[in-house]
Amino acid sequence: MGTALNLVFIALLVATALLAVFARDLLAAVIIFSVYSLIMALMWQRLQAPDLALTEAAVGAGVTTVLFVVTIFKTRRREEEEKE
Amino acid sequence: MAKDIVAGVLCCVGTFFFLLGTTGLLRMPDIFTRLHPSTKCDTLGACSIIIGLAVYSGWSWEMPKLVVIACFLLLSSATCGHAIGRSALRRDIGYWRRKGTEVEDGDGA
Amino acid sequence: MKNLLALLFIIALAALLLYVAANMPPMGDPDNPTATHVIPRYLEGAEKETHTENVITGIILNYRGYDTMGEVTVIFSALAAVLAVLGRERRGRIHAYVDRSTVPSSVIVRTMVRFLVPLIVLFSVYTILHGEISPGGGFQGGAIIGGSMIVFTTIFGLYESSRRIPQKVRFPLEGSAVVTFFLVGVLGMVGGGNFLTYAWPRVAAGLQPALVTWLTVLVEIGIGLGGAMVLTSILFCMIREEEEIAVVA
Numbered sequence: 001m002g003t004a005l006n007l008v009f010i011a012l013l014v015a016t017a018l019l020a021v022f023a024r025d026l027l028a029a030v031i032i033f034s035v036y037s038l039i040m041a042l043m044w045q046r047l048q049a050p051d052l053a054l055t056e057a058a059v060g061a062g063v064t065t066v067l068f069v070v071t072i073f074k075t076r077r078r079e080e081e082e083k084e
Numbered sequence: 085m086a087k088d089i090v091a092g093v094l095c096c097v098g099t100f101f102f103l104l105g106t107t108g109l110l111r112m113p114d115i116f117t118r119l120h121p122s123t124k125c126d127t128l129g130a131c132s133i134i135i136g137l138a139v140y141s142g143w144s145w146e147m148p149k150l151v152v153i154a155c156f157l158l159l160s161s162a163t164c165g166h167a168i169g170r171s172a173l174r175r176d177i178g179y180w181r182r183k184g185t186e187v188e189d190g191d192g193a
Numbered sequence: 194m195k196n197l198l199a200l201l202f203i204i205a206l207a208a209l210l211l212y213v214a215a216n217m218p219p220m221g222d223p224d225n226p227t228a229t230h231v232i233p234r235y236l237e238g239a240e241k242e243t244h245t246e247n248v249i250t251g252i253i254l255n256y257r258g259y260d261t262m263g264e265v266t267v268i269f270s271a272l273a274a275v276l277a278v279l280g281r282e283r284r285g286r287i288h289a290y291v292d293r294s295t296v297p298s299s300v301i302v303r304t305m306v307r308f309l310v311p312l313i314v315l316f317s318v319y320t321i322l323h324g325e326i327s328p329g330g331g332f333q334g335g336a337i338i339g340g341s342m343i344v345f346t347t348i349f350g351l352y353e354s355s356r357r358i359p360q361k362v363r364f365p366l367e368g369s370a371v372v373t374f375f376l377v378g379v380l381g382m383v384g385g386g387n388f389l390t391y392a393w394p395r396v397a398a399g400l401q402p403a404l405v406t407w408l409t410v411l412v413e414i415g416i417g418l419g420g421a422m423v424l425t426s427i428l429f430c431m432i433r434e435e436e437e438i439a440v441v442a
Contacts, residue, residue: 156309159305159308160305160309163302163305166302167302170299
């Protein structure tokens with residue numbers, strides 16, 4: 001049971017990491033990245049590191065997401081299309 | 085024993101509403117109809133899971149903490165839904181119409 | 194071709210890492226190399242040597258106080274560099290997009306934020322002060338205060354929130370993490386021990402446990418306050434808008 005849950009979490013981690021890299025819409029990438037942080041926080045809790053889980057949830061999912069959104073707001077939302 | 089059953093039923097109800105909410109979020113066509121199922125996720129789904137956990141933990145120090153978390157979720161997610169809906173309305177984000185009956189306002193995004 | 198090479202390299206790296214991971218001792222095994230040397234000492238000695246109930250805090254702030262102090266210095270230097278690049282706001286000219294949004298926030302949202310932000314700050318104070326007996330501590334509590342300031346700024350605008358925590362309050366407190374840590378270290382020398390000795394030899398042995406606890410809490414408070422203020426400053430500097438920047442860009 002515990003192993004299956006760990007495998008689900010790890011699969012979600014890999015999926016969110018890949019999605020965050022490949023997303024064309026940078027706002028979507030930031031939101032996916034915050035989901036990644038949240039899953040990472042759950043993983044820390046499962047590895048019995050509640051201190052790290054708190055840090056990851058507060059900093060990764062909370063503060064950095066907002067700072068990224070502010071940055072996108074000040075620049076451009078879409079990644080530039082590759083020019084051939 | 086009865087405690088376990090009540091807790092399990094509450095958690096199952098919560099998970100069911102999460103499933104419904106996520107399905108609705110993916111299936112619905114525009115922001116206002118999407119807001120409707122997705123706010124149910126937080127309020128009904130998460131709160132019944134947390135209350136189930138509070139029942140499961142019994143009379144301990146975990147229970148009041150879980151109840152406080154449930155209250156926080158109720159207040160904050162309801163406010164969030166209100167804010168999203170209001171700003172979408174004020175910004176004239178168009179809403180969905182059945183095909184063929186579109187009006188000129190917005191693009192239905 | 195280049196992509197293919199990169200893909201091959203990544204697959205080789207992943208295979209190597211998985212091979213290494215498969216050969217690692219199982220997690221939680223008492224015969225692990227990590228669990229046979231210093232960990233038993235920490236787990237057995239933390240309670241009576243560092244007088245902190247949370248062993249993690251005991252290790253971070255007491256056994257490995259030097260490491261943590263270097264770490265705090267590095268982190269806060271990096272944050273200071275970020276602030277230097279962004280540039281500080283000038284008095285009286287601070288405004289941002291959130292201040293002149295076309296959709297003013299409604300009464301419901303304002304009331305809820307006014308009600309919830311103090312509770313969030315209360316929780317972060319709890320996290321900071323309880324870092325010594327439960328999970329949490331200065332870094333986490335500071336980040337939570339930063340999050341509450343983000344909520345407040347989003348709803349009430351930059352002008353209001355920078356009036357609540359003006360720069361002349363933030364500026365001296367930003368360095369409080371490093372300063373408090375060094376001060377506690379030097380106080381350990383004044384108390385007759387080495388640098389960063391919490392249990393001062395000159396103090397009566399009966400008072401030492403309380404002293405160690407209070408000094409640990411003091412360091413946590415310093416780190417929390419510094420982190421909160423630096424995060425708030427970075428947020429303010431990032432969302433504020435000035436005409437000069439718009440001209441350059």
